[in-house]
Amino acid sequence: MKIFRKHYKLTAAVLLPLFLAACKKNNDNEPVATTKSTISVENVLNSQPLVESGTFQGTGSPALILPGQSVTIQFSAAKGEALTFATMYGWSNDLFFAPANPGIMPYDSNGNPIEGDVSSQIKLWDNGTRVNQAPGANVNHPGEAESKNITEVNGIDAQGNTYLAASQLVSANLKYNGNSVFTLTLKNISGGTKNETPLSPGVWAVSYIVGGNLQNPNPLYTAGKPTANGLSNIAETGDNALLSTYIKGITGIFTPLSPILVVIYNGIDNPIYKIGENDRGKGLKPLAQQGNADTLAAYLKTLPGVKQVYVLPAPSTRVLLPVIGGQQGGLVSTDFSAAKGDRLAIATMYGFSNDWFFASTDNGIDATQKGDISNTIQLFNDGTAVDQFPGAGITQFNLAGTPLTATRPIAVVPNPNPFTTLPDISKMIKVTIK
Structure with missing residues (x-):
């Protein structure tokens, strides 16, 4: 009997930390289960020269x-x-x-x-x-x-x-x-x-x-x-x-994607943007115009309800290049943890534009969801720069230009748009959670 008691105490000592690592407590002190997932974002655009x-x-x-x-x-x-x-x-x-x-x-x-x-x-x-x-x-x-x-x-x-x-x-x-x-x-x-x-x-x-x-x-x-x-x-x-x-x-679309911003949040609306609003001045503009997510990431980390923020640059190139000559496009991924009720949203610049960005629609997705979620991504215009033909504009930042200031509400980029016709979103960016 003494041997059994010693064995029981040892087993409990080992299992308790593992149990706590997989759970956290809510406001009622009830344990909340979390799941580990991996999000991957890939530039799947079959680019043209x-x-x-x-x-x-x-x-x-x-x-x-x-x-x-x-x-x-x-x-x-x-x-x-x-x-x-x-x-x-x-x-x-x-x-x-x-x-x-x-x-x-x-x-x-x-x-x-x-x-x-x-x-x-x-x-x-x-x-x-x-x-x-x-x-x-x-x-x-x-x-x-x-x-x-x-x-x-x-x-x-x-x-x-x-x-x-x-x-x-x-x-x-x-x-x-x-x-x-x-x-x-x-x-x-x-x-x-x-x-x-x-x-x-x-x-x-x-x-x-x-x-x-x-x-x-x-x-x-x-x-x-x-x-x-x-x-x-x-x-x-x-x-x-x-x-x-x-x-x-051999005429069509060519664009890199900027380092991918990923945010996990709970109890608040999508903290990146809201369609119909003007840019909030909290860091979306540098992401949409220059592909720099750092300012927005730093701001998001200060918000109540934001649980995790990641910025994912591609190895060596930082930007996610498209498919060029059959060579696979850029791919980034990260592990994250999420509990029931958590939401997930992403954002990345359409690199060869003045201020277009891909982002999760509405209030993002259930962060515990699995599978291909590319159909939850849309292309938006930040409204902070004068638009030009994507990939052929003298004021586009990634083509050595300086964007010209505009002030318009954030809106979906129409397709076709005044410049060109874009492929389906799923043929430009692929987002999966496993």
Whole structure:
């Protein structure tokens, strides 16, 4: 009997701390069970390298741009991004006009918009797929085939035919419309010259810049390499359909996510934001504009009802990069404890925006819930900055800009929005609890 009593006391001594670790007391001194979970947040966006692209053409049938006629291209760009385009020298076998890669830079080195004549940046190129005849209305199409790399035509082609400078045949004028939006006007000025020619329907594109590097600095062609992706159809026949299809397929959304803010709370409303309210000035603005969650995290820790706060940066990169070239996007996770009645909410910046942020809707979720909770996340506009095309704005903080101040209530970002159409939320950010 004495042995049993000693054994019982020993067992109780061991089990009591374990019991207390799994429970805590409520106001009535009743033990409250807690559960341990792991929350994971992943950037699952299948990113694309081009932020914008499109086509242009004349007004006739066929839609050629004849001498004296002009077309316009409206586009947005951040500092370091460039506009490129391609259009056929119509009275040739396979020549085309395009800027040298990466294209026409719309800002100077100080980030000031460039306006005026940028014709000198247009070049004449040989597609390398047809032997050049003397340019003019009598060129036979398609002509004799060849297989060479793309080369610039500097006054004379491989067959000895001569040409004026591209800037004497096509003019380009850049106008700044404000808020990172530009208009490029291309005009056919070849009329009356020895190189008079119509211009074909064309394509244009702008590449994202990430960490100072363009995602695709050669979207339409690469000098010194074979033509590809439908450029031959433009250079040989003036048909822009195939190249247009290709560039549309690589145009879309690219954005990192900032370090993830996670908060566990009880007995209060979602402490991060409230839709319809203006930003409270407690740290959401730095998160939404700069991706800095530290100020908001520090504030949340002072609130009654807030139990745990985490800020989760991605290893090495800090931001959660999207899926690039098939490589998995950024992923972060943390363990947390929650009891019945606890709520959980998250927030993270849509990195290539002025002040958009992903966050839990309404009053967050039951913190003891398990599974994929991505459908409880929405994209919001903090209303504290002037919006620009996401990923192509000169005042976007993560593109080396300074946001312009605005004062509007927090609202859901519409989709489509005035700039673009976004994928479903679940195709951009995945949140799971296990």
